[in-house]
Amino acid sequence: MKQRLGTIRTVTMRALTASVVAWGVLVGGTVAGTAQAAAVDRTAPAPSPLTRNTHLSRTAPVRLAPGVTYSGFRLALPRGTVRGHLLTVDLSHPEVSVDLLHPTAVAARAPVSELAGDREAVAAVNGDFFNISEAQHPGVEVTGSSVGPEVSSGRALKGAVPDGQRFGPPLPSAASTEDVLGIGYDHRARLDRLALRGTVHSAAGTWPLRGLNQYALPQGGIGAFTARWGGVSRERAVCGTDADRGAGCDTTTAEVTVRHGRVVKTAPRPGAGTIAPGSVVLVGREEGARRLRALHLGQRVRIGHRLVGRRPGRLRCAVGGFPVLRGGRPVAGLDTTAVTMRTSAGIAHHGRTLLLMALDGEKGRHQTGLTVRELAGLMARLGARDATDLDGGGSSTFVTEDRYGEVRVRNHPTDGKERPVANALGVFSLR
Structure with a gap:
């Protein structure tokens, strides 16, 4: 052969x-x-x-x-x-x-x-x-992540960034x-x-999921980062606006790590480092951050998402x-x-x-x-x-x-x- x-x-x-x-x-x-x-x-x-x-x-x-x-x-x-x-x-x-x-x-x-x-x-x-440079955001790590959705071998890898955040x-x-x-x-x-369709459900409320492994999140939104994201900083996700990629980075932010359905870590800013299999990191900006701050350690959280054609x-x-x-x-x-x-x-x-x-x-x-x-x-x-x-x-x-x-x-x-x-x-x- x-x-x-x-x-x-x-x-x-x-x-x-x-x-x-x-x-x-x-x-x-x-x-x-x-x-x-x-x-x-x-x-x-x-x-x-x-x-x-x-x-x-x-x-x-x-x-x-x-x-x-x-x-x-x-x-x-x-x-x-x-x-x-x-x-x-x-x-x-x-x-x-x-x-x-x-x-x-x-x-x-x-x-x-x-x-x-x-x-x-x-x-x-x-x-x-893809996200190729960050000249307008000194000190923010370039992610190299693509603009639009990705599906490979039937698996949804990521969603689309807002139109104004594209390269x-x-x-x-x-x-x-x-x-x-x-x-x-x-x-x-x-x-x-x-389009991304998803929710974050907990005793504190049920909120729409607005991002999946994206270098930019919609204003006021919550995004999910999985093990597929990699170890690059998630800080870029809260920079820019829906209409202006070069706008500054938000200061009203929050990050919550959910492992096997429970909150195991909270932080005021997006972090970096690899995400363990079975874990999901939620990043919020503006209203999304205020919602995530209602979650506390040990609380049950259910996250669901899919890309819909x-x-x-x-x-x-x-x-x-x-x-x-x-x-x-x-x-x-x-x-x-x-x-x-x-x-x-x-x-x-x-x-x-x-x-x-x-x-x-x-x-x-x-x-x-x-x-x-x-x-x-x-x-x-x-x-x-x-x-x-x-x-x-x-x-x-x-x-x-x-x-x-x-x-x-x-x-x-x-x-x-x-x-x-x-x-x-x-x-x-x-x-």
């Missing part, structure tokens, strides 16, 4: 190498980041050409594994050339699956190649935007940090929106990102000015096909990136009916296995090396 698997990988990667070489010749270079429907821009033309002079060239698809193919493309724009990588995944294939890749903790980052290699993924692209480009008017691209147990991809069917995995394309047309309000490298996930064939795309960030050779509005047009040209914008710039990363089963970066990240990220979308095949 190992010899046969090695042969399959060798043949596949020889074909992939030939395709990449052909792509290098083509572009003159070498190759090394029920849901609520968003409004559609009805005044814009169908995005099928980005401009009248746009020319899209694609290499022949190469089979990486059963149901998974790779191709490269070049998009010629007046300001320069856009180069990219595309993975086409047949979700209806019995040997194919997709899952969210993540570090060992929610508040942690790792390179896409490491995340893919640890799980033996055939290929992967980077995922959601990344401006959200379209109808978008939310709760927006996700998800893959259901029905082997179909879909755009959805995942707006479309039927359980999700096997979900990654945060805002919609850019619905029904083959760009959504309204997409940015048309900022040009950078982009990563996107698209959906075709009624959810049966997943398209994972990342641009190439190699410097020079008159190479350019895309605006978010142009990204929507590109994904439509590549065959998507719906698509979401994932983290871009230095985070854009596209990896595949080589002939020896080792994961290799196929694009040129703009930083000159991989940027550690909060999560990624990984593609798996039983071969």
